[in-house]
Amino acid sequence: METTSSQKNQTIVDRVVTRLLVDPTLGVLALLVLICLLAAFTLPVFLNGSNLYNLVNNSLVVMILAMGMTVVLVSGGIDLSIGTTMALCAGVTAAAMNFGLPLFAALLAALAMGALVGLGNGLLITRLGLPDFIATLAMLGFASGVLYIWTKGVPIIGYMVPEFYIVGGLTPLAGPLTLPMVIALLVALVLGGILGFTRLGTHFFAVGSSKTGAMQSGVRVERVRMQAYIVSGLAAAVAGIIMAGRNTNVPADLGNGYEIQAIAAAVIGGAALSGGRGRILGAILGAITLAAAVNLINLVGVPSSYQKIVIGGILVAAVLANRISAVVSGKVRQRKAMVLEGIPA
């Protein structure tokens, strides 16, 4: 009975604040609401329906990448090659279309390329024992080099067919709904389902949280890590397909800077670089928050070259917020444990 009385002593505000700090997903939601409120008072254009619609639509590519990145982060890795892989897969899609392959074959080829790059990352890490950071950085180099040599620096063009305008979201599917929205939702459901409700998902968390513990429990740690990179490669491929459709041409530098945005969105959404923590819903909200922040500074009239600085700043803030949330939730737990053991406040 002591429990209830001591909990009553906390004010509601106190509890709401604690809750926001403890749950990273709620934290990012609060940040998003804050940005919207800020914008509502200063720039009413921001809350304009078409602006919000464009904002969400524009965040989808980063969102899909961030979801793949979240899976890798949860399993204790990091994928720096995700942006370049996206560009490479966009190139494969475009080239396959130009080659005269039917649409679905071109899409399959892109997915296969994504999975292949992910497998390559996984092999470099588990077979050669390279650190994740180095292996995926090297892969970034390989993939972008291949794309440059292959395209000779000239953007791939001439592959757009009417269906492809739908794939890229340039032609809506039905009403305001675009195909990339549906695809992002599907990716979210599949990856969210895997992380939350399957053996593989549990193993991602286990490996990211404690490799030794997972290994001693009979988890095939290396295979699981490889699977995480294949997931992020596939996510990059899906994003690449959308990118090819949206951009209507594929330059070699199409993916530049996307790895940073993907990592930022995942981390804003509560994924921990140390592994074992992260959520698909968090990645989604993270991507939207990032897009909202960029959109807001665009509307204010800050030159677009400043965007990267803003993204960097938000990344720092998100990591700090994550750490605060970890500390606060540790304290809350401690308090709970003590209350359960009957130590009075």
Added chain:
Amino acid sequence: MTERPALGADGLLLNVDGISKHYEGVTALDDVGLQVRPAEIHALLGGNGAGKSTLINILSGLTLPDGGTITLSGHQLDLRRASDALGHGINTIHQELSLVPALTTLDNIFLGREVNARFLGMNVKLDRRRMEERVRALAAEFGLSQEDLKLPVGEFGALKKRVVEIVKALAFDTRLLILDEPTSGLEEEERLNLFEHMRRLREKGVSLIWVTHHLEELYGLADSATVFRDGRRVGTVNVSDTTVDDLLGMMFGIAAGEFGSTSSAPALAEVEVESREEVLRLTDVNRSYVLRDISLTVRQGEILGIAGLAGAGRTELARAIMGIDKISSGTVHWNGNPVKFSGSSAAYRKGLAMLPEDRKQLGILPELSVSENISISSLDRVSRLGFVLKSRDEVSQAESYRQRLGIKTADVREKIRNLSGGNQQKAIVARCLNTNPDLLIFDEPTQGIDVSAKVEVHNLIREFVANGGAAIVIASEIGELVELSHRVVIMKKGRLVGSVDNVPHALVSGQFEAVKNRILAMSAGRTES
């Protein structure tokens, strides 16, 4: 009675033969064997570095042996990874916890052995309800509630993690259960509960390999014991035919009685501490939810023992004294002056030092050398102009500690992770001594180290206070506290609930058991409301 497992022609469940393992020139195991009969509890004994852990890692598929055979029920096994061993019904409770902090208790228990349900026609979705139903009764027996099953293991303390580990091993069908120091850190009740389970498993026909440093635990429970020393098998005996002294003799290669008889009164019995200088005084120290009205003093030349059950706030008290955790009210006097340490480095500068609990996680810097580990808290002693490290000084300083404390390593430039637990602990003691402290706090100084290393660590503590230092010792083993301390205070739920003064005097008059029981009663009893 369940079905007995099929056996080999030799009537053995497990026959390990000719196993060797070498690491970069170091021989961990040299042609050892181990024979376990069906339905027996087989103790595996040996000092630190005897090779027990290596053999256990080989049996659980974590380490590949250089040579030799492992036969289970007449079938030769090829154990290449943990899942191979688990698949053959060999379950291990590792000393290093094999739990994953981010996962819930339930997911941890079933990690690697998840139960699936059908979803969209595919057998891919985890069936957490069924998993929970399967372990609920067993978990409850060990005091894990349904709520606990849904919490991440990272939120639990060391004790509860150990309990989860035990439940995890018991939850599945097992032919051979390996327990590596399963009782370390457990309270009496859980200990007895675990022993009961071990008996029941034996009745069911399961065999157990049991590693323990507490030899008295063996009697009445273990059937036979195999002793290892320095990577070789010394012999196998029937436990009922031996005494603790016999086993100690086998473990350390010396005749019984040569150990410093630890339960006799220490030579410090005559020390009259009352008149000595006060070093530390706490007055009404509070920390929300953790510590409540703590007042105590420590004098020069004194060892103050802190007893209490896990969760009583002992480690928290040590952390508050060191300034690692902030206190919310109350005062701390250090050498007569009020102080407020802003962090442990401030405390270190003033002459306090702490040997943290849980050596592996908090104490050692595994990738650094022994000498670097020793000098890390007082680098200015081996540096010039505040930043240049004089590595020769560092090495020679470490060398002198190696000789003084008897740290067993060929070279102090060796990485500390390659040392056995007891020697790592001695190196950490050396690190603390090297800061030249007036007060040293030892949090579980002998956890997980063998009997002879334990005696040596005890002697180090005694020597430290005999030379004018003061010490606070936190230990779960009450016997250890009584042997070591001049005075013992007892904590319960964040408060001091009693104290036993002049312990050495009581020991001289032969009241060891009486003192022990009094402390036990105070720390566990329902004395206050």
